[in-house]
Amino acid sequence: MAVKLFIDAIRDALFHAMREDEQVFVLGEDVGVRGGVFRVTQGLIEEFGEQRVMDTPLAESGIVGVAIGAAAMGFKPVAEIQFVDFILPAVNQIISEAAKMRYRSNNDWTCPLVIRAPFGGGVHGALYHSQSLEALFYHVPGLKIVIPSTAADAKGLLLAAIRDPDPVLFFEHKGMYRLIRDEVPDGEHIVPIGKATLRKTGDDITVITYGLMVHYALEVATKLEQEGIHAHILDLRTIAPLDREAIIEAARHTGKVLIVHEDNKTGGVGAEIAAMIAEEALFDLDAPIMRLAGPDVPAMPYNAGMEKFYMLNPQKIEDAMRNLARF
Amino acid sequence: MAEVRMPKLGESVTEGTLGKWLKNVGDAVSKYEPLVEVVTDKVTAEIPSDEEGILIEIAVAEGETVRVGTVLAYIEQSRPASEQQPVLVESNQQHKAIEPLTTKQRYSPAVRYLAQKHAVDLQTLSGTGFAGRITRKDVLASLQTVNEQKETDKPLLPPTEEKHDIQTIAITPIRKTIATRMTESARDVPHAWMMVEADVTKLVKVRERNKKSFKEREGIDLTYFPFFMKVVVDALKEYPMLNSTWTNDGILVHQGIHLSVAVATEDALVVPVIHHADRLSISGLAHALSAIATRAKTGKLTLDDVSGGTFTINNTGAFGSVLSKPILNPPQAGILSIESIIKRPVVLADDAIAIRSMVNLCISIDHRVLDGLITGRFMKLIKGKLEAFDVTMDV
Numbered sequence: 001m002a003v004k005l006f007i008d009a010i011r012d013a014l015f016h017a018m019r020e021d022e023q024v025f026v027l028g029e030d031v032g033v034r035g036g037v038f039r040v041t042q043g044l045i046e047e048f049g050e051q052r053v054m055d056t057p058l059a060e061s062g063i064v065g066v067a068i069g070a071a072a073m074g075f076k077p078v079a080e081i082q083f084v085d086f087i088l089p090a091v092n093q094i095i096s097e098a099a100k101m102r103y104r105s106n107n108d109w110t111c112p113l114v115i116r117a118p119f120g121g122g123v124h125g126a127l128y129h130s131q132s133l134e135a136l137f138y139h140v141p142g143l144k145i146v147i148p149s150t151a152a153d154a155k156g157l158l159l160a161a162i163r164d165p166d167p168v169l170f171f172e173h174k175g176m177y178r179l180i181r182d183e184v185p186d187g188e189h190i191v192p193i194g195k196a197t198l199r200k201t202g203d204d205i206t207v208i209t210y211g212l213m214v215h216y217a218l219e220v221a222t223k224l225e226q227e228g229i230h231a232h233i234l235d236l237r238t239i240a241p242l243d244r245e246a247i248i249e250a251a252r253h254t255g256k257v258l259i260v261h262e263d264n265k266t267g268g269v270g271a272e273i274a275a276m277i278a279e280e281a282l283f284d285l286d287a288p289i290m291r292l293a294g295p296d297v298p299a300m301p302y303n304a305g306m307e308k309f310y311m312l313n314p315q316k317i318e319d320a321m322r323n324l325a326r327f
Numbered sequence: 328m329a330e331v332r333m334p335k336l337g338e339s340v341t342e343g344t345l346g347k348w349l350k351n352v353g354d355a356v357s358k359y360e361p362l363v364e365v366v367t368d369k370v371t372a373e374i375p376s377d378e379e380g381i382l383i384e385i386a387v388a389e390g391e392t393v394r395v396g397t398v399l400a401y402i403e404q405s406r407p408a409s410e411q412q413p414v415l416v417e418s419n420q421q422h423k424a425i426e427p428l429t430t431k432q433r434y435s436p437a438v439r440y441l442a443q444k445h446a447v448d449l450q451t452l453s454g455t456g457f458a459g460r461i462t463r464k465d466v467l468a469s470l471q472t473v474n475e476q477k478e479t480d481k482p483l484l485p486p487t488e489e490k491h492d493i494q495t496i497a498i499t500p501i502r503k504t505i506a507t508r509m510t511e512s513a514r515d516v517p518h519a520w521m522m523v524e525a526d527v528t529k530l531v532k533v534r535e536r537n538k539k540s541f542k543e544r545e546g547i548d549l550t551y552f553p554f555f556m557k558v559v560v561d562a563l564k565e566y567p568m569l570n571s572t573w574t575n576d577g578i579l580v581h582q583g584i585h586l587s588v589a590v591a592t593e594d595a596l597v598v599p600v601i602h603h604a605d606r607l608s609i610s611g612l613a614h615a616l617s618a619i620a621t622r623a624k625t626g627k628l629t630l631d632d633v634s635g636g637t638f639t640i641n642n643t644g645a646f647g648s649v650l651s652k653p654i655l656n657p658p659q660a661g662i663l664s665i666e667s668i669i670k671r672p673v674v675l676a677d678d679a680i681a682i683r684s685m686v687n688l689c690i691s692i693d694h695r696v697l698d699g700l701i702t703g704r705f706m707k708l709i710k711g712k713l714e715a716f717d718v719t720m721d722v
Binding site for chain 2: 203204254255256282283284285286287326327
């Protein structure tokens with residue numbers, strides 16, 4: 001066990017999976033010689049060669065299409081979309097083919113495909129390098145969506161995703177690559193898909209969140225603890241399927257729920273969680289379910305001041321948490 | 328502002344006892360919407376609002392008895408804006424300033440749920456939430472305090488069983504009414520009692536033979552009671568003095584026979600009336616009885632249903648009783664109990680012993696109106712009719 005950066009934990013998982021199983025291969029733009037624009041795949045081509053670490057043309061629909069075909073033939077492709085913003089040309093392949101393959105073939109064919117993509121803002125990426133697109137996909141049955149918040153989970157969840165017999169979208173917050181570090185188990189380490197985890201327990205308010213926002217919420221919770229406000233923080237880890245049981249239990253624990261995500265508010269994952277709680281835990285609610293999310297603005301601005309306005313940050317989360325605690 | 332007054336709920340009714348208030352101060356009230364329950368003479372009626380508006384004051388508390396015409400509540404009418412202004416000015420001049428409405432406490436589902444589950448009176452708690460809102464934690468904290476209190480209380484008190492010996496049951500308005508009327512009757516009316524026994528073997532046969540076809544045809548069970556009612560009504564026609572009322576100005580002999588029938592519900596006794604029972608056949612009486620018993624048990628009796636009885640017949644046999652001493656139902660002069668039908672060995676006219684179905688009939692009379700002679704003849708007639716049923720009779 002060693003303390004590792006979030007990005008190194010992901011690379012760890014790729015090395016581990018590719019050494020273990022010859023059917024696992026990676027493909028994407030600049031994943032080979034360059035080692036990926038963020039250097040996630042650095043070193044892979046040297047060890048596994050260009051047959052298993054494939055540089056592709058700038059055609060996302062092709063990357064995913066090739067990966068689906070290979071998956072159907074029994075390979076376990078890990079496709080990288082350089083930024084989640086670029087995934088849109090491949091949406092037809094993902095939704096119409098990958099998500100439906102098992103269903104359409106009556107279980108004869110599966111699609112053991114992983115698509116990795118960095119997402120999220122706050123890094124001056126502007127319009128085409130800052131989006132959060134999980135809500136676009138979580139509506140679609142047949143897709144799993146994973147968003148880890150720690151280095152250990154990144155490794156454990158990526159290994160679980162590669163072994164999963166169905167398509168998994170693995171979204172990595174790019175702001176976390178070299179910001180988050182924690183203890184990562186060596187060798188085999190699996191974190192099951194579909195299981196949320198409590199990052200902190202408290203009895204005043206419940207915060208349900210994922211990705212980078214988990215860290216902001218924890219930072220605020222530590223501060224509020226000194227004021228006697230004790231937060232209960234649930235890290236979803238998997239967006240689809242949502243861990244219904246853990247969500248309801250966490251909501252019931254305090255009766256006051258704040259859902260936080262960087263993605264736009266309207267139709268976001270928070271809306272689904274709020275509906276779930278309203279359906280199943282009405283008589284445990286002590287306050288209206290609150291959502292704190294990105295504004296319904298078409299894109300993340302480049303201008304630093306505007307970007308700050310757009311992005312969630314610890315201050316905004318602190319205000320929301322304090323308001324809910326006071327209610 | 329409109330006044331809601333105690334209405335006159337029947338000819339001889341001069342007062343009424345308030346049951347439950349169905350609206351709280353501050354509630355919006357629609358026209359004709361029930362405001363409060365009133366209990367009179369064993370019937371519960373709902374008083375509707377004559378106005379649309381807000382209930383701003385309740386003047387008479389639940390359980391209080393007030394005379395007809397007493398103001399029970401005030402309603403602030405809501406009218407179209409054009410009309411409202413002058414009305415408000417006028418009412419402000421006539422009445423003292425109306426107290427501003429208190430903001431109703433708002434509770435979250437969790438708080439309501441906990442309060443209900445643990446019987447917490449939320450009015451006694453003070454809230455720590457926004458604008459004094461009572462939070463879930465406030466309720467949980469109060470529960471903990473109560474539990475701690477219980478814990479510390481335990482060793483201090485010596486274990487006494489007496490504390491648990493007596494349980495006080497609150498007196499409902501209808502219970503109070505029954506108590507008052509029965510006390511009055513037992514105190515003011517000189518009761519005389521008499522019992523006869525009748526051989527109803529033939530009646531039992533008639534009922535046995537008819538009950539299946541009757542149920543199929545009429546949809547209700549054929550019990551013995553309508554037969555007894557029929558016989559009693561016929562006897563009352565011949566002895567109208569049993570169907571009368573004592574007053575200091577003279578004895579009122581009623582022309583119509585309106586039979587009061589005692590119906591026991593879990594918490595009270597009600598005595599609905601079958602009007603003009605003398606006009607009904609056995610089948611008609613069975614239907615009237617079924618309808619009225621259903622209304623009584625579901626609490627749907629109307630004032631008319633409980634008014635105007637002239638004689639009471641009581642089916643004490645249903646409880647397995649063989650002898651009872653009923654208290655008169657004022658202002659009636661007679662009340663008759665039909666006891667259980669029981670098979671007994673009986674000595675017949677020819678000195679033979681046979682097993683017969685026997686029933687006891689117990690009557691209480693107002694001795695001011697009647698003496699034993701008339702009552703004896705009345706009971707003898709009933710006995711004769713009961714014993715003379717034609718076993719081939721179809722109901």
